[in-house]
Amino acid sequence: MPELPEVETTLRGIAPFVEHQKIVDLTVRQPRLRWPVTENIQDIVRGQNIRQLTRRAKYILLGLDKGSILIHLGMSGSLRIVEPSEDWRKHDHIEMQLNNNQALRYHDPRRFGCWLWSHTEHAQLSHLGPEPLSNEFDGDRLYSASRSRKMAVKPFIMTNSVVVGVGNIYATEALFRSGIRPDRAACKISKKRYDVLAKNIKGVLAAAIHQGGTTLRDFVNSDGQPGYFQQSLDAYGRAGKPCKLCKTSLKELRLGQRSSVFCPKCQT
DNA sequence: ACACTAACCTGCAAGC
DNA sequence: TGCTTGCAGGTTAGTG
Numbered sequence: 420m421p422e423l424p425e426v427e428t429t430l431r432g433i434a435p436f437v438e439h440q441k442i443v444d445l446t447v448r449q450p451r452l453r454w455p456v457t458e459n460i461q462d463i464v465r466g467q468n469i470r471q472l473t474r475r476a477k478y479i480l481l482g483l484d485k486g487s488i489l490i491h492l493g494m495s496g497s498l499r500i501v502e503p504s505e506d507w508r509k510h511d512h513i514e515m516q517l518n519n520n521q522a523l524r525y526h527d528p529r530r531f532g533c534w535l536w537s538h539t540e541h542a543q544l545s546h547l548g549p550e551p552l553s554n555e556f557d558g559d560r561l562y563s564a565s566r567s568r569k570m571a572v573k574p575f576i577m578t579n580s581v582v583v584g585v586g587n588i589y590a591t592e593a594l595f596r597s598g599i600r601p602d603r604a605a606c607k608i609s610k611k612r613y614d615v616l617a618k619n620i621k622g623v624l625a626a627a628i629h630q631g632g633t634t635l636r637d638f639v640n641s642d643g644q645p646g647y648f649q650q651s652l653d654a655y656g657r658a659g660k661p662c663k664l665c666k667t668s669l670k671e672l673r674l675g676q677r678s679s680v681f682c683p684k685c686q687t
Numbered sequence: 688a689c690a691c692t693a694a695c696c697t698g699c700a701a702g703c
Numbered sequence: 704t705g706c707t708t709g710c711a712g713g714t715t716a717g718t719g
Contacts, residue, residue, distance in 0.1 A: 422712060453695065453714075477713075494712050495697075510697085529696045531713060543714090570690065579714075586712060633712085675691080678710085692718080702708080 421492035423551070423584030424627035426477045428646065429498050433523060434472045436500045437481070440517040441468050447534075449512040452527065453493060456513070457536040464488065464515075464536060476547050476583035486538040493531025499524055548582045551620050556582050558614030565605040565613070572608055573601035574675040576620065585620060587677050588633060588655045593619040595654035600686045601679040602672060626651065654680045 421429070442464050450456040457463070467483040474480070479498075481488040492498070501524045503516060513525040513534055525534065535541060549555035564581050565572075573594060576585050585593070594601050596619040599612060608616075627633055632646030653663050658671035662682040671680050 425712080451696095491713080493696090493714085527696095528698065529711090529713095531695065531697095567688075568690095574690090577713095588712065676693095676710095690719090692716105694716085695714095698711090700708100700710090703706085 421477060421494070421496060422586035422588055422627075422633070423477055423624055424589070424648065425632040425646065426479060426492060426584075427474060427628050428632040429492070430472055430474050430479055433498055433500060436519065436521055437469055437517065437523055438472055439469065440519050442466065442483075443516040443518050445516070446514045447512070448507070448514075449530070452512070452530050453491065453533045454535060456534045460488075460534065460536050469517075475544055476550070476579065477586075478541075478543065480541075486536055487541070489533065489535045489537065489541045489543060490525070491531075491533045491543075493527060493529060493533070495529040496525065496527035496532035499526070546580060548578075548580045551582050551584050551624055556617065556621075558610060558617040561613040561617055562608075562610045565608065568605040570605055571602045571674050572599060572605045572616075573679055574677070575605035576616070577675075577677075582620070584624070587679075588652070589620070589623050589627065591655040591680055592623045592653060595681060595686065596623060598686050601681050602674060603687075654682070656680070 445461040445464055447456050447461065464483060467485060469481050469483060471482045472479065473482065477491060479490040501522050503520060503522055508526065510528040511524055511526050515523040549560065565575060568575055573590050575581060577590050593616060597612065597616045599608065599616060627648040630647040630651065633648040654669060657669050658680045660669055662669055662685055665682065665684050667682055667684040669680050670683050671678055673679065
């Protein structure tokens with residue numbers, strides 16, 4: 420589910436129910452996530468107000484009176500608002516009860532996500548590159564960061580110290596839109612082409628956010644609605660199908676253990 | 688500094 | 704039908 424647009428969609432969906440509420444209690448049924456859930460987190464956060472929800476990369480931050488909770492959805496996590504009486508489903512690991520008589524429920528079959536409280540800045544956020552939708556991120560940035568990089572451009576743009584929030588789906592789509600082969604060496608791409616690529620990374624992420632994210636398998640956002648970006652995917656998941664521009668059969672290769680689909684004619 | 692692998696987990700689909 | 708294998712949206716710790 421969650422790449423940046425899905426995280427942003429989730430954040431926007433839950434924020435109206437969560438912001439400015441007081442945490443009545445927190446229930447942790449399964450503390451073994453990517454990292455163990457912060458010890459005694461219930462005692463720390465009980466009675467605190469949630470001042471604001473923000474996003475950094477694919478992390479959601481709940482800013483409390485004292486410190487903050489860092490949430491990541493990993494590869495299979497989701498957050499939704501539930502009524503307090505709602506039955507627990509398999510893989511519902513955490514519930515935060517709020518004083519508006521609703522609760523925030525965390526569901527994560529693969530348990531690659533996290534729930535961490537910290538009084539100071541979270542270590543996970545300290546070495547992150549720029550947000551892709553910010554003005555800090557542009558073709559200049561990609562060009563200068565790539566000069567010493569022999570690695571393929573696709574894993575390069577998925578590297579968090581270069582730019583955050585570009586996962587496998589949107590990396591695949593941005594490269595298709597830019598006409599750049601995913602296995603081209605990052606250091607051999609011109610400034611001009613990086614300008615195009617940076618614009619397309621922004622464009623594809625913004626479009627996906629606008630459409631409520633991409634629905635893969637069973638992803639629904641916090642309102643229970645699917646994302647509609649899937650129908651806009653040009654390359655991801657379309658190996659063997661005709662290119663939407665030139666009808667050539669799309670090819671697939673693996674880069675850094677990730678499937679990468681591209682058009683051998685349009686992408687050079 | 689960079690590049691690559693393995694690891695954390697479960698569920699599902701394809702193949703035998 | 705049932706078992707095995709491989710793959711899936713992410714990130715980082717460790718190795719060379």
